[in-house]
Amino acid sequence: MAVEVRLPNILRPMAGGEASVKAEGENLREVFDDLIEQYPGLRASLLTPEGGLHRHLSVFLDDDDVRYLGGLDAKVTPSATVTLMPAVAGG
Amino acid sequence: MAVLVLPRECWDRIVAHCLGELPLEACGLVAGTTRPGWYPEAALAVVSQVYPASNSARSARLYTVEPADLLRADRSAEAAGLSLIGVWHSHTHTPAYPSPTDIAQAPDPDWHYLLVSLADSEPVLRSYRVVDGVVSEEPVAGAV
Numbered sequence: 663m664a665v666e667v668r669l670p671n672i673l674r675p676m677a678g679g680e681a682s683v684k685a686e687g688e689n690l691r692e693v694f695d696d697l698i699e700q701y702p703g704l705r706a707s708l709l710t711p712e713g714g715l716h717r718h719l720s721v722f723l724d725d726d727d728v729r730y731l732g733g734l735d736a737k738v739t740p741s742a743t744v745t746l747m748p749a750v751a752g753g
Numbered sequence: 754m755a756v757l758v759l760p761r762e763c764w765d766r767i768v769a770h771c772l773g774e775l776p777l778e779a780c781g782l783v784a785g786t787t788r789p790g791w792y793p794e795a796a797l798a799v800v801s802q803v804y805p806a807s808n809s810a811r812s813a814r815l816y817t818v819e820p821a822d823l824l825r826a827d828r829s830a831e832a833a834g835l836s837l838i839g840v841w842h843s844h845t846h847t848p849a850y851p852s853p854t855d856i857a858q859a860p861d862p863d864w865h866y867l868l869v870s871l872a873d874s875e876p877v878l879r880s881y882r883v884v885d886g887v888v889s890e891e892p893v894a895g896a897v
Contacts, residue, residue, distance in 0.1 A: 720820035748860035
């Protein structure tokens, strides 16, 4: 089942300029794998070299931060919207 | 050099939030519209909304915009026909200039980075662009 994945400005050039794309998967890891298969340029921004969630990326499943839903193991429902946002930090 | 238009009421809200969060660094997001110009100096970014956010780092030296606040601001801006165009944060004891941490972690080269220094008796607000590690200050104009 395909879910909507909303991309922040900074990642859109790597997805053909699209603000929203579709990706298949029953959990976030599968969704990311499908997203990366479609747009290989996204990999470095989404995942660490070890395959974990990139720490400079915030991911939401509808309104919920996936850090509290099991991270990449979070289950994804067909009607869900995955929203990616850059971590905004500094000092 | 593009100009950032920051209405007085937005400036007031930003500074009030920064003062209210002392002794910790404060942060928030700005939304508005951008208009490219025929030449770089004619570009205009107009701030229409400000979104004070929680600093999840809870630090006097670091800030992290609480992700849930970032999501809410993004959705609110979109609903209003605006885009998030930047972030502000305070420097409690140092000048209103991006630190090496600010430069290294700047999330979007299209964004405007507002710094509020509370080092002196009067708050100082400046705005910058950070592109590929290069910092350039931009004029901040108050709307009439």
